[in-house]
Amino acid sequence: MARVLTGIQSSGRQHLGNILGAILPAIQMSNDPKNEAFLFIADLHSLTSVKDAGLRKENLLATAAAWLACGLDPKKVVFYVQSDLPECTELTWYLNCFTPFPMLANAHSFKDKSNNLSDVNAGLFDYPVLMASDILLYDAEVVPVGKDQKQHLEITRDLAISFNHRYGDTFVAPEVSISEQVMAIPGTDGRKMSKSYGNVIDVFLPKKQLKKQVMGIQTDSTPLEGVKDPDSCNVFALYELLATASQTAEMSNRYRAGNYGYGHAKTALLELILEEFSEARDRFDHFMDHPEEVYAALKQGADKARPIAKQTLLRVRTKLGF
Numbered sequence: 001m002a003r004v005l006t007g008i009q010s011s012g013r014q015h016l017g018n019i020l021g022a023i024l025p026a027i028q029m030s031n032d033p034k035n036e037a038f039l040f041i042a043d044l045h046s047l048t049s050v051k052d053a054g055l056r057k058e059n060l061l062a063t064a065a066a067w068l069a070c071g072l073d074p075k076k077v078v079f080y081v082q083s084d085l086p087e088c089t090e091l092t093w094y095l096n097c098f099t100p101f102p103m104l105a106n107a108h109s110f111k112d113k114s115n116n117l118s119d120v121n122a123g124l125f126d127y128p129v130l131m132a133s134d135i136l137l138y139d140a141e142v143v144p145v146g147k148d149q150k151q152h153l154e155i156t157r158d159l160a161i162s163f164n165h166r167y168g169d170t171f172v173a174p175e176v177s178i179s180e181q182v183m184a185i186p187g188t189d190g191r192k193m194s195k196s197y198g199n200v201i202d203v204f205l206p207k208k209q210l211k212k213q214v215m216g217i218q219t220d221s222t223p224l225e226g227v228k229d230p231d232s233c234n235v236f237a238l239y240e241l242l243a244t245a246s247q248t249a250e251m252s253n254r255y256r257a258g259n260y261g262y263g264h265a266k267t268a269l270l271e272l273i274l275e276e277f278s279e280a281r282d283r284f285d286h287f288m289d290h291p292e293e294v295y296a297a298l299k300q301g302a303d304k305a306r307p308i309a310k311q312t313l314l315r316v317r318t319k320l321g322f
Helices: 016-030 053-069 087-096 101-105 127-136 147-167 207-215 234-242 245-257 262-276 278-289 291-320
Strands: 002-009 035-042 078-081 142-144 175-177
Touching: 002 016, 002 127, 016 035, 016 053, 016 142, 035 053, 035 291, 053 078, 053 278, 053 291, 078 291, 087 127, 087 291, 101 127, 127 147, 147 175, 207 262, 234 245, 234 262, 245 262, 262 278, 278 291
Parallel strands: 002 035, 002 142, 035 078, 142 175
Antiparallel strands: none
């Protein structure tokens, strides 16, 4: 059995890109009896960008509710909030003292924003070390990530191997699992769907607000009667991710035949989203109306994670002479 760990930030509500790219694959992974799954909400990471306490609490609840609404069974996994385990921040300090400055300066989480250093806080600069602590604290053996996180996982492995070389066997150096099939989910403007771009589709919104997002997907100016290219259309790209093969082929034929407007395609996409996520939307509303159930599930997960975190931290403190 492999211990598999993955986390998701609560810097905002979870959108279609998060669900298809991270949440559903993680839940599928957790249902494999060969895996021991640790799934957590990285709320400490969100503090680098979200400073409002009330908003962070709302985002945390909505993120946890999204996981549960999509079918996560907290009895099968270790499902917890990062900040509920303060051992994580203590380990981060220890790892900081062994992390070369150039390693962090070259991390893309920093370099991508280094042109405007006034917007870079120490937390953002130190992001890879906190991420390493998230992983090493729980002896994770496999960490599924997107290609954009590969560098950070390599930093985690480097820190673990370097520490072990100096102090003896202490950390598990995790293997990186990258799925080549996972694509970047396009947003309403064609770029990767991202909270920071404001181009998301939030499938848990009330129908009227969800419709506004879907109808706001950018398209070209081809008139209703004109022939359209499905392969270059944001609406079709999103529809294809959720539709069956026959549904996809039918919409493709309509695009190429003409007299099928983008408004028609957007309406079809909206209907498909409402159909595919009907049960999840109902469950999400239930959990948002009953936050005590969400917090109980997260506490249960933290209680399962804590003994492992304490054991790892004890090994580290002993090796360091504390």
